[in-house]
Amino acid sequence: KAKNSNLPSGCLENGLWRTKFLPCLMFWVGNSDYGWSIPENELEYVLENIFNAVYDSRKRGPCDFDASQRIHEWRAAFGSTAVSVLMAFFASTPEYETQEAREEYAEYQLQDCRFVYDDPDNDEQPGAFLSEYILRIFAAHLTAISGKARVDALVEFGKPGYLTALALSAVSAERALVLVQNHLLVDADPSDNSGKTHKIIQTLNEATNKISHTGTAFSSGNWETDTMAYMESIKDLPHERIQEILTRAEGYMK
Numbered sequence: 001k002a003k004n005s006n007l008p009s010g011c012l013e014n015g016l017w018r019t020k021f022l023p024c025l026m027f028w029v030g031n032s033d034y035g036w037s038i039p040e041n042e043l044e045y046v047l048e049n050i051f052n053a054v055y056d057s058r059k060r061g062p063c064d065f066d067a068s069q070r071i072h073e074w075r076a077a078f079g080s081t082a083v084s085v086l087m088a089f090f091a092s093t094p095e096y097e098t099q100e101a102r103e104e105y106a107e108y109q110l111q112d113c114r115f116v117y118d119d120p121d122n123d124e125q126p127g128a129f130l131s132e133y134i135l136r137i138f139a140a141h142l143t144a145i146s147g148k149a150r151v152d153a154l155v156e157f158g159k160p161g162y163l164t165a166l167a168l169s170a171v172s173a174e175r176a177l178v179l180v181q182n183h184l185l186v187d188a189d190p191s192d193n194s195g196k197t198h199k200i201i202q203t204l205n206e207a208t209n210k211i212s213h214t215g216t217a218f219s220s221g222n223w224e225t226d227t228m229a230y231m232e233s234i235k236d237l238p239h240e241r242i243q244e245i246l247t248r249a250e251g252y253m254k
Helices: 013-030 040-055 064-092 099-116 132-147 163-181 220-235 239-250
Strands: 186-187 198-200 204-205 211-212
Touching: 013 040, 013 064, 013 132, 013 163, 040 064, 064 132, 064 163, 064 198, 099 132, 099 163, 132 163, 132 239, 163 186, 163 220, 163 239
Parallel strands: none
Antiparallel strands: 186 198, 204 211
16 A cells, blocks of 8 residues: 655645645546556656646655555546445435336446436437536546646647546446446445445456455456547547536536
């Protein structure tokens, strides 16, 4: 696990690492073409430029490992947010009190990726990536990057905005629905005293012949192909749609 002691000297002063450096890094990753893996040389270049912009210093230290861990945690947060948002919706909607009703809902939403659209039955303007579900997940990313500083060396023009962040929002939503559909995301048993309201059931890992969370994890092995497919769709979105997504999602920021 990453430790703050790995950071370059002075990184933690004035809270800049948490309030500026990390938001800048997550903004860059979320706006990049790298859904699940970032080339090492590219990450080093980005870290150096963000470091120089935030700390106004040419001194560099061994923060690469810590940054990689934080990026991993940032991706994982999409998966957990998608599950929490979906289960909160079920808990607040009486008609989805039973597991059977939830599974039927998930199956319906997964048909033709209905969960992605604001109005999936509108053939002319369905509103791709404007569903409340997607916006609530994406809003968690906007919260994570709030406070970011401008890094002139990393400003790129002509690229679609928030490519990876939107793709991870969509694919994490799909995963949560698939888990419900397959009876793998269920309410937790109150008697187990875990404090959790829901749980993901472990499945058989055929490679090890053991029961584990490997098959249900929000990971590159399970979801990279789907993420890339969403990224291709997002690349076709007009700039106006990205701005509309941002505006609507800001209403769900915490």
